[in-house]
Amino acid sequence: MILELLFSGLVNGAIYALVALGFMIIYSATGVINFAQGEFVMLGAMLTAWLSGRGWPLAAVLPLALTGATLVGVLTERLTIRPAREASPLTLIIITIGVSILLKGVSMFLWGKEPLPVSPFLSGPPFTFFKAALPRQGLLVLSSSTLAFAAVAVFFRYTLWGKAMRACAYNRFGARILGINLSGLTCLSFALSAALSGLAGIVIAPLTFATYDMGTMLGLKGFSAAVFGGLGSAGGALLGGFTLGVLEALAAGYISSAYKDALAFVLLLAVLFVRPEGLFSPERVEKL
Amino acid sequence: MRNCLAVFLGSLLFLWSSLSLAKEPYRIGALFSVTGPTSFIGDPEKKTLEMLVEEINRAGGINGHPVEAIIYDTQGEETLAVQKFMRLVTQDRVLAVIGPSRTGTSLAVAPLAERFRVPLISCAAGIKIVEPVRPYVFKVAQSDRLAVKKIYAYLKTQGLTRVGILTVSNGFGQSGRQELKRLAPQYGITLVADELYGPKDTDMKPQLIRIRKAGAQAVICWGTNPGPAIVARNMRELGMTQKLIMSHGVASRRFIELAGKAAEGIILPAGKLIVAHELPDSDPQKPLLLSYIKRYKARYGVEPSSFGGHAYDAFLLLKEALAKAGADRKALRDALESLKGIKGIHGIFNLSPQDHNGLSEREAFVLVEIRGGDFHLLKE
Numbered sequence: 001m002i003l004e005l006l007f008s009g010l011v012n013g014a015i016y017a018l019v020a021l022g023f024m025i026i027y028s029a030t031g032v033i034n035f036a037q038g039e040f041v042m043l044g045a046m047l048t049a050w051l052s053g054r055g056w057p058l059a060a061v062l063p064l065a066l067t068g069a070t071l072v073g074v075l076t077e078r079l080t081i082r083p084a085r086e087a088s089p090l091t092l093i094i095i096t097i098g099v100s101i102l103l104k105g106v107s108m109f110l111w112g113k114e115p116l117p118v119s120p121f122l123s124g125p126p127f128t129f130f131k132a133a134l135p136r137q138g139l140l141v142l143s144s145s146t147l148a149f150a151a152v153a154v155f156f157r158y159t160l161w162g163k164a165m166r167a168c169a170y171n172r173f174g175a176r177i178l179g180i181n182l183s184g185l186t187c188l189s190f191a192l193s194a195a196l197s198g199l200a201g202i203v204i205a206p207l208t209f210a211t212y213d214m215g216t217m218l219g220l221k222g223f224s225a226a227v228f229g230g231l232g233s234a235g236g237a238l239l240g241g242f243t244l245g246v247l248e249a250l251a252a253g254y255i256s257s258a259y260k261d262a263l264a265f266v267l268l269l270a271v272l273f274v275r276p277e278g279l280f281s282p283e284r285v286e287k288l
Numbered sequence: 289m290r291n292c293l294a295v296f297l298g299s300l301l302f303l304w305s306s307l308s309l310a311k312e313p314y315r316i317g318a319l320f321s322v323t324g325p326t327s328f329i330g331d332p333e334k335k336t337l338e339m340l341v342e343e344i345n346r347a348g349g350i351n352g353h354p355v356e357a358i359i360y361d362t363q364g365e366e367t368l369a370v371q372k373f374m375r376l377v378t379q380d381r382v383l384a385v386i387g388p389s390r391t392g393t394s395l396a397v398a399p400l401a402e403r404f405r406v407p408l409i410s411c412a413a414g415i416k417i418v419e420p421v422r423p424y425v426f427k428v429a430q431s432d433r434l435a436v437k438k439i440y441a442y443l444k445t446q447g448l449t450r451v452g453i454l455t456v457s458n459g460f461g462q463s464g465r466q467e468l469k470r471l472a473p474q475y476g477i478t479l480v481a482d483e484l485y486g487p488k489d490t491d492m493k494p495q496l497i498r499i500r501k502a503g504a505q506a507v508i509c510w511g512t513n514p515g516p517a518i519v520a521r522n523m524r525e526l527g528m529t530q531k532l533i534m535s536h537g538v539a540s541r542r543f544i545e546l547a548g549k550a551a552e553g554i555i556l557p558a559g560k561l562i563v564a565h566e567l568p569d570s571d572p573q574k575p576l577l578l579s580y581i582k583r584y585k586a587r588y589g590v591e592p593s594s595f596g597g598h599a600y601d602a603f604l605l606l607k608e609a610l611a612k613a614g615a616d617r618k619a620l621r622d623a624l625e626s627l628k629g630i631k632g633i634h635g636i637f638n639l640s641p642q643d644h645n646g647l648s649e650r651e652a653f654v655l656v657e658i659r660g661g662d663f664h665l666l667k668e
Binding site: 211 | 486490493497501517518527545
């Protein structure tokens with residue numbers, strides 16, 4: 001039983017972690033908490049459902065959905081964040097809430113309120129480990145998010161843009177003096193985090209279907225995971241996401257499903273009381 | 289010139305006399321959630337009512353009186369429902385009101401129907417609308433109690449007595465949960481697990497694992513899309529083979545689309561409408577069901593849903609009562625209460641001072657099984 005609960009928790013945790021990583025990247029580069037993060041997940045899922053519903057092959061649907069979500073991320077930055085870049089972080093956060101409402105409304109208008117079905121990418125019976133079932137789609141979620149994390153880690157360690165982002169997270173003013181293109185960096189951070197959340201939406205669409213308002217709860221859980229792990233670090237986002245997912249599954253499996261959501265959030269609050277900077281937040285110097 | 293004027297006056301006179309020959313229309317009101325989150329309920333209701341009113345006026349009305357329906361949109365919200373109800377009563381001066389679509393909005397306007405003594409025929413399922421009985425409040429939709437009885441009776445015949453329930457934590461699910469728990473002892477059924485899920489939850493595996501561990505022989509899931517479809521898929525992902533039973537909340541083809549292959553073998557109670565073609569010819573409702581499907585399809589190009597059927601039944605009862613009582617609200621109420629044996633879409637209505645719903649589980653629900661991607665009547 002515990003192994004199956006762990007599998008279920010890890011799959012959900014991988015999604016929360018991807019969303020949390022998206023929050024973290026934008027926060028590090030701009031100091032803004034992007035409350036439209038969940039809507040990027042929704043867009044990834046919706047585009048997958050819509051395109052595959054028109055009978056397109058997966059090989060075309062997946063890149064298109066990912067590009068679509070990323071593009072909306074870039075447009076969000078260009079059209080709403082950039083014109084208001086002199087405003088206070090609080091104003092920018094309110095703008096992102098507006099963007100979230102707008103995206104939800106547009107998606108409802110385009111695709112309707114009914115959930116859209118998506119067939120699993122890999123069909124077949126679930127795999128079994130020690131008598132515990134792991135669905136194929138779940139394995140796909142885990143492996144694709146692991147790949148995404150590896151790619152993000154490589155990007156931050158070894159590319160010039162990645163290093164610039166880390167520099168910017170450490171000291172925006174200093175980075176600007178050194179000639180780092182802040183405007184391009186902000187745009188890149190939105191593109192990257194929208195792509196990560198879009199990926200999350202694509203891989204969970206077959207498990208949960210796509211609805212215009214699915215992003216709200218996922219965004220909230222991802223935000224909790226990001227705060228839980230400390231908003232400043234990729235490793236924190238990863239650990240925060242998986243911890244939240246596993247805790248939820250264990251709470252629903254061993255205590256009661258009635259308090260599942262509440263339990264996760266109560267634990268989050270408890271951690272923040274003890275360590276306001278988040279459980280896994282490293283020293284500020286090592287941000288990103 | 290004089291001739292011209294004479295012809296004009298003459299035709300005016302003719303027009304006036306022909307107008308006064310037609311009797312005064314029976315004006316009725318309707319409140320449906322045409323837009324908003326529950327538009328899937330209110331929209332087919334509105335379309336059905338419009339179709340029926342047109343048909344009856346073309347056929348000469350009720351006792352020679354044409355029917356005029358004033359339909360307002362509640363958006364599924366209680367405050368709007370109350371406002372529009374007041375408007376129907378005070379400005380439009382309707383004889384009776386059909387709707388609202390939801391249990392919440394129906395409960396919000398029920399006290400007003402009492403205060404202004406306006407007959408109200410709700411299209412919502414909640415049993416609280418007519419229990420305890422209010423003199424002026426009626427309802428046509430089947431109560432969830434009838435669905436639970438149908439399911440438990442089936443489980444008993446199959447010898448499945450250890451049951452786990454998984455209900456959604458909203459009004460629909462919690463009302464179902466209450467009935468499931470209340471009626472279980474009467475049918476000799478033990479609820480070995482009682483699990484909940486949130487309306488926006490995306491993974492119900494932990495709850496299902498608990499139900500399996502409790503040794504359930506069957507799982508009953510009570511909710512509306514998309515939750516139950518996720519439950520169906522989750523069960524398959526976990527390799528669970530227990531019998532899965534759903535509520536009437538998913539009795540539409542959309543559920544099969546969502547659940548895909550995982551929908552195969554699921555059993556649920558549903559109104560007769562979705563399996564009308566498979567009913568035996570001896571079924572007293574069959575001709576009406578087939579005719580409704582045909583008329584609705586011809587008019588709107590899509591199959592009617594069970595929600596439209598509620599509006600059909602409400603109008604049917606009102607029509608019978610108007611034919612008996614005429615344009616008087618008190619007489620109309622008395623006539624409604626005494627209607628017997630009215631064959632509707634969702635059952636045969638036998639109303640009485642003690643029962644303002646008037647349905648029995650025998651005709652209100654049939655059990656259907658999902659096979660080959662469609663609903664099929666389960667032989668009992």
